[in-house]
Amino acid sequence: MEVVFGGSIPKDYNYLDENEDIFGIHFEDNKLRIALSDGASVSYDSKNWAKALVDYFIKTGAGRAFDIKKVMLTYYTEMFKCNDMTAIQKRGLRVGSFATFLGIEYSYLNNQARIIGVGDSIVVLLSDERFVEAFPRTASEQFDVVPQMFSTKNRGNLFFQHAKERSRFYKIWKLKDVPSPTLLCMSDALGEWAMREMERGNSEVWAQLMSINDLRSFWQFVHVKRLEHAIKTDDTTLITVRL
Numbered sequence: 001m002e003v004v005f006g007g008s009i010p011k012d013y014n015y016l017d018e019n020e021d022i023f024g025i026h027f028e029d030n031k032l033r034i035a036l037s038d039g040a041s042v043s044y045d046s047k048n049w050a051k052a053l054v055d056y057f058i059k060t061g062a063g064r065a066f067d068i069k070k071v072m073l074t075y076y077t078e079m080f081k082c083n084d085m086t087a088i089q090k091r092g093l094r095v096g097s098f099a100t101f102l103g104i105e106y107s108y109l110n111n112q113a114r115i116i117g118v119g120d121s122i123v124v125l126l127s128d129e130r131f132v133e134a135f136p137r138t139a140s141e142q143f144d145v146v147p148q149m150f151s152t153k154n155r156g157n158l159f160f161q162h163a164k165e166r167s168r169f170y171k172i173w174k175l176k177d178v179p180s181p182t183l184l185c186m187s188d189a190l191g192e193w194a195m196r197e198m199e200r201g202n203s204e205v206w207a208q209l210m211s212i213n214d215l216r217s218f219w220q221f222v223h224v225k226r227l228e229h230a231i232k233t234d235d236t237t238l239i240t241v242r243l
């Protein structure tokens with residue numbers, strides 16, 4: 001297993017700290033965990049909520065018992081002290097924070113990747129630089145649909161409460177028969193561009209993304225695509241892992 005690249009660029013180059021894409025990569029025994037969460041700019045404190053989601057997954061993995069209520073408890077406990085909260089914080093908490101989430105756990109022992117995907121950050125499976133599958137969004141037109149997100153409010157997570165409803169947010173990729181597998185994890189701006197390029201017949205799109213191996217080259221790539229109006233100006237994240 002090799003992490004080729006992991007990096008993120010904010011929507012505004014002048015405000016690095018306002019990047020609401022949070023990601024984590026962690027090796028543990030014979031497992032690799034990757035998590036990416038895109039906080040919704042329109043909601044309060046979404047960056048910290050995204051971080052709470054990523055931290056929880058990195059610790060617990062991709063089991064079907066992804067306990068969103070435990071993430072909420074951790075978020076409220078660690079981020080806020082009721083006696084010290086401002087009026088703005090209290091109003092923000094009443095409305096809630098929102099973030100998409102993508103988590104992948106790869107097991108070397110059984111050679112499979114277990115994925116949870118809520119929203120429009122995607123993971124693409126490649127074999128020898130050839131496209132195999134994407135999840136949870138599989139076509140560029142799907143990025144026009146407003147994504148579901150995890151919320152800091154219970155009512156915002158009703159879609160994830162019951163096992164039957166949760167199942168559609170999970171995927172297992174068995175990689176036994178996939179030569180030279182590579183995972184590309186992307187937040188929505190980059191994911192939409194990549195899927196659209198593939199649909200247009202750009203056979204080099206995956207090799208182009210796989211060639212990015214440092215933050216400078218990623219920065220240059222995103223900057224050019226933004227100038228060309230090919231990628232929307234948004235927080236943009238790429239994680240590339242060869243398995």
